[in-house]
Amino acid sequence: MNMLELTAQPLTNEAFAPFGDVIDTRTAEYFHINAGRTRRYHDLARVETLGDEARALISIFVSQPVTLPLTLDFLERHPLGSQAFMPLHEERFLVVVAPPGETIDPAGMRAFVTDGRQGVNYRAGTWHAIQSVLEREGEFLVVDRGGPGDNCDEHPLAARISLA
Ligand SMILES: NC(=O)N[C@@H](O)C(=O)O
């Protein structure tokens, strides 16, 4: 299997649009609630929970940092639901994705690096690397789909991800 080499680019809303949503108050609209004390950054990402008895889960991931370059031997997808990761302490992380589909075209793969203020929401079926925090232990709020059915497929590949 050929090793694909990718250099992670800064994450932007536009570049990530084919894969899901970037969660970032700096690029989002808000309105005031709670007698003006609160800015509500409303409906920043679409939560998908497909199939009978599906429900949204709220979890916390505490992840150990990856070493660079990051070597990947698979990407995974969740066909029955979205999956969102929001850092709780401005942790930076790698985002490696490919568009939904039964196979992965290496030419369609993209690698991004977040800036600490960004979270991501993978839409259902988007191929992605598992959570890959940089530099230090990371704590993430995770919103994804629970319920019956197989919601995690793996696709083997060989890739090495570097920072510029
Ligand atoms: N397995 C799990 O809950 N996490 C992965 O889906 C991931 O994307 O990190």
Ligand code: NI
């Ligand atoms: Ni996942």
